Amino acid sequence: MAFSEREQEASIRHVLSFDIEEHFQVSAFWSSARRQQWDQLESRVERNTLRLAEILAHFETKATFFILGWVAERHPGLVKALAKQGHEIASHGYGHELVINQTDHEFRDDIRRSKRILEDLIGAVVFGYRAPSFSITAQTPWALTILAEEGYLYDSSINARFQRSEKAEKKHGAYEIITTAGNIFEVALPTASLCGIQLPIAAGGYFRLFPYFASKIFLSQLEKAGTQLIMYMHPWEIDPDQPRMDGPLISRFRHYLNLKKTEQRLHYLLRDFSFAPVVEIVEPIRDRIQARV
Numbered sequence: 688m689a690f691s692e693r694e695q696e697a698s699i700r701h702v703l704s705f706d707i708e709e710h711f712q713v714s715a716f717w718s719s720a721r722r723q724q725w726d727q728l729e730s731r732v733e734r735n736t737l738r739l740a741e742i743l744a745h746f747e748t749k750a751t752f753f754i755l756g757w758v759a760e761r762h763p764g765l766v767k768a769l770a771k772q773g774h775e776i777a778s779h780g781y782g783h784e785l786v787i788n789q790t791d792h793e794f795r796d797d798i799r800r801s802k803r804i805l806e807d808l809i810g811a812v813v814f815g816y817r818a819p820s821f822s823i824t825a826q827t828p829w830a831l832t833i834l835a836e837e838g839y840l841y842d843s844s845i846n847a848r849f850q851r852s853e854k855a856e857k858k859h860g861a862y863e864i865i866t867t868a869g870n871i872f873e874v875a876l877p878t879a880s881l882c883g884i885q886l887p888i889a890a891g892g893y894f895r896l897f898p899y900f901a902s903k904i905f906l907s908q909l910e911k912a913g914t915q916l917i918m919y920m921h922p923w924e925i926d927p928d929q930p931r932m933d934g935p936l937i938s939r940f941r942h943y944l945n946l947k948k949t950e951q952r953l954h955y956l957l958r959d960f961s962f963a964p965v966v967e968i969v970e971p972i973r974d975r976i977q978a979r980v
């Protein structure tokens with residue numbers, strides 16, 4: 688099917704996003720000892736991210752890349768290349784510390800530092816932030832206020848589990864949150880009901896867990912219901928040859944599951960659904976940015 692036909696058929700354009708980090712930086716394998724080794728471990732993020740960009744180019748699709756400041760400092764050419772290709776550059780913080788493990792001061796330093804590094808590299812404003820492992824929770828009520836104070840327009844970090852525990856109404860796409868520093872948009876991951884449990888079906892882990900035909904059914908159902916999908920993946924999820932790390936069995940299972948199949952599934956996903964970056968496709972955010980210019 689030609690891309691133009693696919694776009695005409697698609698009723699909604701969705702968001703595809705990537706959290707750009709090294710394979711050894713994931714929260715499930717976090718330890719202070721490993722944190723000290725980061726600069727000695729084999730870097731694979733640039734190669735894997737460029738591969739993702741190649742796949743996106745093949746499907747004439749742009750995405751949002753939430754990039755760690757730590758990665759941007761070591762791979763400035765990667766950040767510039769992604770921006771030049773028309774992708775949205777957003778922040779994944781600096782050092783991949785969970786928000787719940789930081790003080791409000793540490794959090795402010797982390798998000799300010801990453802925003803500055805990225806903006807200096809691309810010469811443009813960074814609007815979006817995603818916390819490591821969606822770690823903005825009820826225990827960090829100050830986080831969204833600090834994000835607004837530091838000039839972020841939107842956040843995409845609120846854990847679907849947190850939403851459930853708060854008995855929040857199911858919210859998808861972007862909605863506005865009022866803070867003392869002004870409003871900030873939350874770009875929420877959609878959830879799908881499976882056997883009575885709400886699962887963040889658009890997350891990379893579930894995308895690797897389920898066969899593609901199952902993911903497609905879930906995602907199509909959400910699309911038919913008018914939900915704008917916010918999908919996310921990591922560069923290490925298309926890298927079956929990455930070095931294996933020690934860690935809890937469950938973490939190793941989750942991290943290394945179906946790595947060989949993900950790239951092919953991403954091709955299918957890009958064939959079957961239409962995607963664009965947050966700043967282009969999420970209406971209230973796009974409108975706010977256009978009003979600023």
Ligand SMILES: [Zn+2]
Nearest residue numbers: 706708819820
């Ligand atoms: Zn991350």
